[in-house]
Amino acid sequence: MDHLLQHLINGLVIGSVYALIALGYTMVYGIMQLINFAHGEIVMIGAMVTITCINMLLGANVALPGILLLTIGLAMAIPVSMALGYGIERVAYRPLRNAPRLAPLITAIGLSIVLQQVATLIWGRNYRPFPPILEIKTFEIGGAVITNLQVAIIVLAIVIMAALFFLIERSKLGRAMRATAQNIDVARLMGVNTNTIISLTFVIGSALGAVAGVMVAANYDQAHAYMGFLIGLKAFTAAVLGGIGNLGGAVLGGLVLGIIESLGAGYLSDLTGGVLTSSYKDIFAFAVLILVLLFRPSGLLGERVAERA
Amino acid sequence: MTTNTSPLLSVQDLKVAYGGIHAVKGINLEINKGELVALIGANGAGKTTTLKTLVGMVKPAAGSINFDGKDTARMAPYDFVSQGLVLVPEGRGIFPRLTVEENLQMGAYYRNDKADIAHDLARVYDLFPRLKERMKQLAGTLSGGEQQMVAIGRALMSRPKLLLLDEPSMGLAPIIVQKIFEIIRMIAAEGVTMLLIEQNAKLALETANRGYVMESGLITVADDSKTLLANPAIQSAYLGE
Ligand SMILES: Nc1ncnc2c1ncn2[C@@H]1O[C@H](COP(=O)(O)OP(=O)(O)O)[C@@H](O)[C@H]1O
Numbered sequence: 001m002d003h004l005l006q007h008l009i010n011g012l013v014i015g016s017v018y019a020l021i022a023l024g025y026t027m028v029y030g031i032m033q034l035i036n037f038a039h040g041e042i043v044m045i046g047a048m049v050t051i052t053c054i055n056m057l058l059g060a061n062v063a064l065p066g067i068l069l070l071t072i073g074l075a076m077a078i079p080v081s082m083a084l085g086y087g088i089e090r091v092a093y094r095p096l097r098n099a100p101r102l103a104p105l106i107t108a109i110g111l112s113i114v115l116q117q118v119a120t121l122i123w124g125r126n127y128r129p130f131p132p133i134l135e136i137k138t139f140e141i142g143g144a145v146i147t148n149l150q151v152a153i154i155v156l157a158i159v160i161m162a163a164l165f166f167l168i169e170r171s172k173l174g175r176a177m178r179a180t181a182q183n184i185d186v187a188r189l190m191g192v193n194t195n196t197i198i199s200l201t202f203v204i205g206s207a208l209g210a211v212a213g214v215m216v217a218a219n220y221d222q223a224h225a226y227m228g229f230l231i232g233l234k235a236f237t238a239a240v241l242g243g244i245g246n247l248g249g250a251v252l253g254g255l256v257l258g259i260i261e262s263l264g265a266g267y268l269s270d271l272t273g274g275v276l277t278s279s280y281k282d283i284f285a286f287a288v289l290i291l292v293l294l295f296r297p298s299g300l301l302g303e304r305v306a307e308r309a
Numbered sequence: 310m311t312t313n314t315s316p317l318l319s320v321q322d323l324k325v326a327y328g329g330i331h332a333v334k335g336i337n338l339e340i341n342k343g344e345l346v347a348l349i350g351a352n353g354a355g356k357t358t359t360l361k362t363l364v365g366m367v368k369p370a371a372g373s374i375n376f377d378g379k380d381t382a383r384m385a386p387y388d389f390v391s392q393g394l395v396l397v398p399e400g401r402g403i404f405p406r407l408t409v410e411e412n413l414q415m416g417a418y419y420r421n422d423k424a425d426i427a428h429d430l431a432r433v434y435d436l437f438p439r440l441k442e443r444m445k446q447l448a449g450t451l452s453g454g455e456q457q458m459v460a461i462g463r464a465l466m467s468r469p470k471l472l473l474l475d476e477p478s479m480g481l482a483p484i485i486v487q488k489i490f491e492i493i494r495m496i497a498a499e500g501v502t503m504l505l506i507e508q509n510a511k512l513a514l515e516t517a518n519r520g521y522v523m524e525s526g527l528i529t530v531a532d533d534s535k536t537l538l539a540n541p542a543i544q545s546a547y548l549g550e
């Protein structure tokens with residue numbers, strides 16, 4: 001059992017990333033009952049833009065500490081992802097606001113494919129290594145190791161989530177966002193420009209997604225034009241697991257899924273006598289998705305889905 | 310009766326349609342400052358549609374709406390409240406997972422005058438002590454009558470020049486209905502102009518100064534409440550006498 005702590009640490013790291021992405025899915029779902037399947041691509045583009053940006057700086061022989069290069073890369077990638085999220089809502093979803101619900105869903109899937117293809121045109125089909133600009137240090141705790149990067153990922157995720165919760169739960173803007181999610185017509189009646197609120201929801205979710213994309217790319221040392229599909233689907237699973245539309249649920253779902261996946265991958269090989277290796281770890285997310293949909297579609301913290309009158 | 314000032318609300322030949330369904334077929338309405346006017350009529354007559362059009366939730370097909378000297382046609386839906394046009398919607402339309410206090414604050418969303426908002430909040434709590442007791446409770450967990458209080462209190466937080474009430478007694482026990490109407494009279498006494506839709510036509514006309522009767526998208530009768538209450542045709546059709 002000496003690996004248990006290690007699996008928990010790894011699960012917590014990837015779980016924080018899932019949580020940040022799941023928040024984007026759940027915020028959009030909460031306000032317009034739409035699953036933005038293009039969200040995974042926003043995550044991917046955040047990672048790709050950061051890597052490109054850092055490589056350009058390195059290519060220009062800019063002598064800055066790695067952490068600063070990373071910060072500049074993030075500072076470029078976040079607005080790109082935000083603009084993309086804003087544009088997707090304006091161009092693809094807003095015209096379908098009153099269409100049957102299948103229409104925006106199909107549009108979302110189509111958009112996701114288009115964005116993947118555009119990304120392969122820009123960045124190619126191969127894995128893009130994350131530039132080795134960070135000085136990775138490892139710490140030992142109770143027989144397990146954790147890197148400074150992993151600590152940074154967890155801390156940054158906590159800070160971002162705390163800021164988001166403060167915005168949503170304590171500010172006037174957040175109150176208007178919650179009101180819009182609960183009754184959009186009446187929110188408009190109260191003077192809320194609900195179109196702005198919807199745009200803002202996409203923009204905030206996209207910013208979180210971009211940061212998460214950079215986190216995975218840095219943690220696994222690579223990014224890929226198709227990475228958005230898998231990580232998007234897993235984060236979506238996390239959102240469903242926590243209860244789609246529920247912010248706390250997205251965080252809980254992300255962490256739980258990260259830990260299930262990490263433990264599962266770790267013990268899969270032992271339990272199957274080496275037949276299934278940890279490269280099968282992705283099956284856990286989908287097993288969780290299917291089980292939740294079968295037995296508790298409202299998720300861990302979700303209210304009844306049919307609540308809306 | 311003549312007035313030397315122009316009416317607060319003046320609606321001319323208003324028509325509203327949902328696709329092919331003509332819900333409002335050309336109506337005229339006038340409301341003066343300080344009046345409490347009732348709009349009565351059977352289910353499906355077009356009353357809710359009329360109110361929704363007045364606050365910009367539904368766009369008219371034809372006709373004009375002049376409010377406080379302004380044509381409302383070019384106003385964005387979220388600008389009506391700041392002009393003083395405030396609706397307490399049919400079915401209350403509270404935000405179930407916001408607290409009572411957050412619901413009330415939403416009424417003041419368009420305002421930035423913090424001190425005045427705090428003052429108005431205190432006034433709403435004076436009017437509805439029950440809401441003060443439950444200020445931290447989620448509005449969705451309140452009883453129907455309390456939810457109606459939230460909806461009315463929230464509307465007052467918008468400082469309405471014209472308060473539109475769509476069936477405030479719907480689904481409430483008779484004793485609660487009496488209480489809600491007591492409050493409507495108190496608000497009227499403070500000088501708030503109101504247009505009230507009610508299924509309970511008798512109660513509405515007893516409370517209002519004037520009334521309009523709506524039938525299949527048209528206004529068929531308009532008169533003082535007393536005259537309407539004494540009208541045999543109205544009595545048999547709406548007052549159950
Ligand atoms: N959203 C809508 N779509 C289509 N028809 C509607 C809609 N809302 C109301 N109607 C129709 O318009 C007419 C007037 O309805 P409404 O204004 O709600 O009447 P009232 O409030 O007097 O009961 C009815 O025939 C109703 O079925």
Ligand SMILES: [Mg+2]
Binds near residue numbers: 356
């Ligand atoms: Mg109605």
